[in-house]
Amino acid sequence: MTRIKIFDTTLRDGEQSPGVNLNKSEKLEIAKQLEKLGVDVIEAGFPAASVGDFEAVKLIADTIKDSTVTALARCVKSDIDRAWSALKDTKNPRIHVFLATSPIHMEHKLKMNEDEVIETSVECVAYAKEKFKEIEWSAEDATRSDLDFLVRIITKVIDAGATVINLPDTVGFTTPEEYGAMFKYISENVPNIEKVELSTHCHNDLGLAVANTLAGIENGATQIEVSMNGIGERAGNAALEEVAVLLHIRKDFYPYHTRAVLKEIKRTSDLVSNLSGMQVQRNKAVIGQNAHSHESGIHQDGVLKNRETYEIITPELVGVTDANTIFIGKHSGSHAFKEKIAEFNMSLSDEESKAAFKAFKKITDVKKDVTDDDIYAILMEIKSESEMVERYRLNDFQINYDEDGVCTAQIEMVFPNGTVRTSKGSAFGSVEALFKTFVSMIPYTVNVIDYSMRSVGKGKDSLAEAHLKVNIENQQITGRSTNQDVLKASLDSYINAVNRFMIHEKQKAGAY
Numbered sequence: 145m146t147r148i149k150i151f152d153t154t155l156r157d158g159e160q161s162p163g164v165n166l167n168k169s170e171k172l173e174i175a176k177q178l179e180k181l182g183v184d185v186i187e188a189g190f191p192a193a194s195v196g197d198f199e200a201v202k203l204i205a206d207t208i209k210d211s212t213v214t215a216l217a218r219c220v221k222s223d224i225d226r227a228w229s230a231l232k233d234t235k236n237p238r239i240h241v242f243l244a245t246s247p248i249h250m251e252h253k254l255k256m257n258e259d260e261v262i263e264t265s266v267e268c269v270a271y272a273k274e275k276f277k278e279i280e281w282s283a284e285d286a287t288r289s290d291l292d293f294l295v296r297i298i299t300k301v302i303d304a305g306a307t308v309i310n311l312p313d314t315v316g317f318t319t320p321e322e323y324g325a326m327f328k329y330i331s332e333n334v335p336n337i338e339k340v341e342l343s344t345h346c347h348n349d350l351g352l353a354v355a356n357t358l359a360g361i362e363n364g365a366t367q368i369e370v371s372m373n374g375i376g377e378r379a380g381n382a383a384l385e386e387v388a389v390l391l392h393i394r395k396d397f398y399p400y401h402t403r404a405v406l407k408e409i410k411r412t413s414d415l416v417s418n419l420s421g422m423q424v425q426r427n428k429a430v431i432g433q434n435a436h437s438h439e440s441g442i443h444q445d446g447v448l449k450n451r452e453t454y455e456i457i458t459p460e461l462v463g464v465t466d467a468n469t470i471f472i473g474k475h476s477g478s479h480a481f482k483e484k485i486a487e488f489n490m491s492l493s494d495e496e497s498k499a500a501f502k503a504f505k506k507i508t509d510v511k512k513d514v515t516d517d518d519i520y521a522i523l524m525e526i527k528s529e530s531e532m533v534e535r536y537r538l539n540d541f542q543i544n545y546d547e548d549g550v551c552t553a554q555i556e557m558v559f560p561n562g563t564v565r566t567s568k569g570s571a572f573g574s575v576e577a578l579f580k581t582f583v584s585m586i587p588y589t590v591n592v593i594d595y596s597m598r599s600v601g602k603g604k605d606s607l608a609e610a611h612l613k614v615n616i617e618n619q620q621i622t623g624r625s626t627n628q629d630v631l632k633a634s635l636d637s638y639i640n641a642v643n644r645f646m647i648h649e650k651q652k653a654g655a656y
């Protein structure tokens with residue numbers, strides 16, 4: 145098994161993500177976590193960029209003990225001096241210098257010809273060598289560079305003292321086959337190549353950063369430049385967690401391993417996401433919220449029978465402790481739903497389970513996120529409908545508004561013992577009138593703690609969903625109801641809360 149070194153560039157290229165700006169204590173916190181994650185090299189920043197970045201790199205260099213700390217510098221003496229001042233006190237100081245080698249960069253950006261680029265690179269590596277033992281030199285935009293020019297310049301920078309040669313796909317332009325072929329060509333044609341380590345640095349503009357990194361590894365690279373959550377310039381860099389987990393999961397096929405402590409992945413990902421403000425997309429490989437969650441009935445049934453039917457990465461492997469493995473939603477089936485019911489510790493007959501599943505499926509057609517609360521409400525409803533439970537049922541209601549703005553509600557209810565009663569009550573608002581009238585008909589003291597209404601679905605077919613939190617006889621109970629009519633949803637949520645209270649009471653008394 146060949147060991148692949150992880151060079152993490154979250155704090156340098158990652159911080160180049162538009163909108164990301166980390167202060168020195170945030171950078172240090174991330175660096176410490178990267179050390180726990182077992183990365184071999186931490187690229188802490190670009191000391192010549194600003195005083196703040198200089199101080200952050202210095203703080204990290206002075207603190208981190210297990211990982212090599214490096215920093216980026218242009219082929220400019222003052223950049224190299226600045227990097228040395230920041231890094232000199234760390235255990236293994238490494239400088240990372242770069243110069244572009246592609247025709248477009250040389251002509252338009254650097255305004256240099258090939259010979260000038262070679263001369264500048266050799267001079268800067270030789271200058272850096274006076275201070276640093278470890279020197280990484282990058283051929284910026286290597287994947288759009290002429291291969292024979294790369295062979296020439298790499299041979300010379302190695303002679304000048306470079307210890308690592310990085311071939312970046314700066315603009316995310318290459319493909320796995322082409323990137324792999326470049327590493328092979330360089331390995332076979334640079335005469336002094338065995339003196340250095342080869343490194344990948346892939347951007348994700350075409351979504352190929354991880355695949356290209358793997359191709360580099362297969363063709364001789366032993367260092368990979370990656371970032372946590374794949375953050376970085378434009379579409380980002382190859383994601384550290386994806387490459388590390390890929391090499392672990394497919395060790396049956398790829399004879400490579402890293403030193404990464406995989407169970408630290410989630411913690412690192414969360415920290416980077418929180419401090420950078422770059423949220424991780426739900427379906428992100430390895431650490432996205434959906435990456436360990438199964439929603440469809442057939443998958444859930446398979447996973448419940450044997451996780452490995454649909455799961456190649458366990459949440460535990462990458463330190464995810466709160467995975468919602470079985471996500472109950474529109475595509476779930478009865479097996480998964482039964483599992484969910486079991487979590488509520490409520491015994492339901494087969495008939496009740498079937499009715500609950502039917503009611504649940506109905507809700508999923510109008511509601512995107514079916515929460516545990518929704519399922520609990522369904523179960524309570526089913527329970528209260530079963531013969532054992534008496535409950536309040538709404539027969540009819542009306543609202544009248546008089547000229548002074550006073551609303552009068554008239555409600556007709558079927559009581560738990562089967563009797564039908566009607567009552568009237570007034571208030572300044574229609575919802576208040578309904579609540580006041582209903583509460584006057586029941587034998588409990590009820591205080592409304594919270595009442596909210598939201599629209600479910602879009603457009604004219606959307607439904608009103610009322611949520612109510614009440615205190616009944618010193619117990620906090622929630623009620624919920626969905627209806628096309630806002631007032632009916634509101635009144636039903638109140639009735640639902642009272643019925644749930646009665647079920648709680650019966651449960652406490654051991655009735656079921």
Ligand SMILES: CC(=O)SCCNC(=O)CCNC(=O)[C@H](O)C(C)(C)COP(=O)(O)OP(=O)(O)OC[C@H]1O[C@@H](n2cnc3c(N)ncnc32)[C@H](O)[C@@H]1OP(=O)(O)O
Pocket residue numbers: 157160190192193194217218219220242243244253254284314377
């Ligand atoms: C592919 C990458 O990710 S490379 C790293 C990119 N990261 C960054 O640029 C972040 C930090 N950068 C900065 O803070 C600033 O760009 C600084 C401080 C480095 C330089 O700022 P300025 O001196 O104002 O220059 P500016 O950024 O506008 O232009 C870059 C200059 O460096 C030159 N340059 C670019 N790359 C290199 C290099 N590797 N070696 C030497 N010179 C270079 C450019 O040709 C340009 O030179 P010019 O002024 O003679 O035209």
Ligand SMILES: CC(C)C(=O)C(=O)O
Pocket residue numbers: 157216242282283284285310312313314315345347
């Ligand atoms: C400085 C180099 C390594 C870089 O970030 C790139 O080419 O993308």
